[in-house]
Amino acid sequence: MSPRNPVAAWEHRPRRSGLSLLVGGLLLLLVLGLVSVCIGVADFDPVDLVRTGSQGRSMRLFMVSRVPRTLAAVLAGSGIAVAGAVMQMSVRNRFVSPTTAGTTQFAVVGLLLVALFAPGTSVLAKxxxxxxxxxxxxxxxxxxxxxxxxxxxxDDVTVPLIGLMLGGVVGAGTTFVAWRYDLLQSLGSWTAGDLSRVLAGRYELLWLVALIVLLLYLAADRLTVASLGAETATGLGLSYHRTINLTIMAAAVMTAVSVVVVGSLPFLGLVVPNIVSRLMGDNLRRSLPIIAVGGAVLTLGCDVVGRVVRYPYEVPLSVIMGVVGAGVFTVLILRGVERG
Structure with missing residues (x-):
């Protein structure tokens, strides 16, 4: 028997599933956060943390290394996932993200320029x-x-291929310049996402990412209208080109901040928005919080796996995330080709 009001039932269904996804994601993020602050090469005793307070070794380790690393994973993961989502809505293509649009590679170019011409500059300038x-x-x-x-x-395939080719050309040029000026080691630290170097005083720029995510959430309805296309958005009274330009700028800034602090996080901005979109639809007001939490969960989860899979050594975050993201990206590409 069909429901008395199928339209109302359909409208309420995404909200209930969205709330359950959000609560479940936050609980999983909390569990991963607790695991993250408790594992590492250095011994960490929660009992000693409570007993000695702010004067103990465990508290110093907790505040200087473990908490900053966990927060950096959460903030960077959320930012890149949201950046991918808003880029996809702006370009109207499911396979666009900071790594498949050349944005990450151009951010690395900026770091290379700083290393060449002003190597002693501040993190803010970088x-x-x-x-x-x-x-x-x-x-x-x-x-x-x-x-x-x-x-x-x-075309689902053509657009990301253009971005991948652009990123490949830029990446090749960056590698050549870095090789020419003996900066390959620095280049490797920028292109490989790694949280092992994150300490207190070196991750605080990521709070800018949280601010941008909040602003994008406040503008979510405008972004949803803009994703309908220039003619429709303009007909509804929206300044289409201004909205798209500001959105792309916001995504680029979030990407750059994440690259400066933790390095490149491959496929994160592609995988999470696509999965959430399949579950929640394209209403950014409802899906953006889940995208942010999903990005944080995936990043923190990959970091935890990288820290325990070869304990006491660490596998870089970008390696674990690249394996997961490449597999999901391949599946999405193949499904897009089949539908096309």
């Missing part, structure tokens, strides 16, 4: 230069998309 390069890279990507015939811009 973030500003990397952000400027990331914004420029996103603009180049959008410009290349505009050169395509309109009938091709909606």
């Amino acid at each position: 973030m500003l230069v990397a952000s400027a390069c990331a914004v420029a890279g996103s603009a180049v990507f959008l410009w290349l998309l505009r050169l395509l015939p309109h009938r091709r811009t909606s």
Whole structure:
């Protein structure tokens, strides 16, 4: 028997499932956070933490290393996942993300420029230069998309391939310059996501990511309207191009900050938004909190796995995330081709 009001039933269904997903994600994030602060090469005794208070060794380890690392994973993961989601809505393609649009690679270019011309500069200055390069890279990507015939811009495979080729060319040039000036080791630390170097005083820039995520949530309805296309959005009274440009800039800045602090996180901005979209639909107001929590859970989970799989050694976060993300990305590509 069909429900008396099927429309109302359908409207309420995503909200209930969204709430359950959000609560479940937060609980899983809490568990992973507790595990994260308790594991590591150095011994950590929670009992000693309570007994000695702020003067004990466990408290210093807790506040200087374990908590900053956990918060960095949560903030960076949330930021990259949300960046991927808003980029996908702006370009109207499911397979666009910071790593498949060249944004991450251009952020690394900014760090390379700082290392070449101002090696002793502050972390804030590095973030500003990397952000400027990331914004420029996103603009180049959008410009290349505009050169395509309109009938091709909606092709699920063509758009990310353009971004991957752009990122490949930029990455190759960056590697050559780094090799020429003996900066390959530094380049490796930027391109490989790794939380082992995160300490108190070195991750605080990531709180800017949290602020941008909050602003994007407040503008979620505008972004949802913009994802309907220029004609529809303009007809509804929205300044389409301004909204898209500001959104892409926000995504680029979040990407750059994450690269400066923790390095590149491959496929994160691709996998999480696609999974949440399949479960929740395209209403960004409802899905954005779950995307943020999902990105944090995936990042923190991969970090925990990397710390225990070869204990007491660590597998870099980007390696674990690359394996997971590449597999999911391949499945999404194949399904997109089958539907096309």
